[in-house]
Amino acid sequence: MSLSNKTILISGASSGIGKATAKLLVANGANAVLIARSSQRLKALAAELGAKALALRCDVTSVAQLEASVQAAVERFGTLDALFANAGIYLAGDVAGGLPSAWSELLDVNIKGVMNSVHAVLPTFLEKGSGDILVCSSISGYQAIHWEPVYSASKHAIQAFTHGLRRQLSQKGIRVGAVAPGMVLNELWGIHDQAEIDRRANAGEGLRSEDVAEAVLFMLTRPSNITIRDLVMLPRTQDL
Ligand SMILES: NC(=O)c1ccc[n+]([C@@H]2O[C@H](COP(=O)([O-])OP(=O)(O)OC[C@H]3O[C@@H](n4cnc5c(N)ncnc54)[C@H](OP(=O)(O)O)[C@@H]3O)[C@@H](O)[C@H]2O)c1
Numbered sequence: 001m002s003l004s005n006k007t008i009l010i011s012g013a014s015s016g017i018g019k020a021t022a023k024l025l026v027a028n029g030a031n032a033v034l035i036a037r038s039s040q041r042l043k044a045l046a047a048e049l050g051a052k053a054l055a056l057r058c059d060v061t062s063v064a065q066l067e068a069s070v071q072a073a074v075e076r077f078g079t080l081d082a083l084f085a086n087a088g089i090y091l092a093g094d095v096a097g098g099l100p101s102a103w104s105e106l107l108d109v110n111i112k113g114v115m116n117s118v119h120a121v122l123p124t125f126l127e128k129g130s131g132d133i134l135v136c137s138s139i140s141g142y143q144a145i146h147w148e149p150v151y152s153a154s155k156h157a158i159q160a161f162t163h164g165l166r167r168q169l170s171q172k173g174i175r176v177g178a179v180a181p182g183m184v185l186n187e188l189w190g191i192h193d194q195a196e197i198d199r200r201a202n203a204g205e206g207l208r209s210e211d212v213a214e215a216v217l218f219m220l221t222r223p224s225n226i227t228i229r230d231l232v233m234l235p236r237t238q239d240l
Helices: 016-027 039-052 063-077 100-128 149-172 194-202 209-220
Strands: 007-011 031-036 053-057 082-085 131-136 174-181 230-233
Touching (some): 007 016, 053 063, 063 100, 100 131, 131 149, 131 209, 174 209
Parallel strands (some): 031 053, 082 131, 131 174
């Protein structure tokens, strides 16, 4: 399926996987609606991408901001064809020393943020009888990774949500799937240096954000009879 003039809403588009995906999808003809909290970073990306990009400050924990973003997307591009629910935050550490307030924030973004985003696009998709919903999960949604139990729980929750959602929508022309990367070398880990990313990616220690973007492009461009329900991708040497 061609992405030419398809409009995709990408959450967490200000950095990492979301930013790389926005660049790749626009290069493949799509319009990209970029949402995140950092408006300056979004504006800079939109300026780079040109008329096919729209930057909107939006916190995915806010239902009202998401609904306004969907409305703005439809006003600008005429419709909305796909959602990449990608925004997420990370937290590691022992439960005993953890902060319940920090867990709440993570669960709000990683779980409710995805659910809110899906809820905001569904009226448009249901009215059209088509649409693609992709969620950014993680290998941590498949295995209970003991150094990051709260994050791992959030991604397990998202797996369950995605699979249930897919079955609710499969007869309505809407595809639902999740991409689940292992270690991605980017800001989530405090990695900014391109030389470090290249060195470690070449050693098979981590994925590039652009590798995940390629997976998203693959999932979105399958013929309409195919749903890629789950795509798990790991750096070659990741021992999980
Ligand atoms: N990096 C990895 O190793 C890895 C592996 C597997 C899965 N993932 C998943 O990949 C997704 C993207 O993360 P990344 O690796 O690209 O890390 P990243 O560079 O830190 O990007 C996270 C993005 O989420 C946005 N975000 C955070 N809280 C938000 C909120 N409340 N509302 C709207 N946007 C929000 C951030 O933008 P603002 O701060 O501007 O809002 C940023 O654009 C996450 O779901 C993460 O769990 C990452």
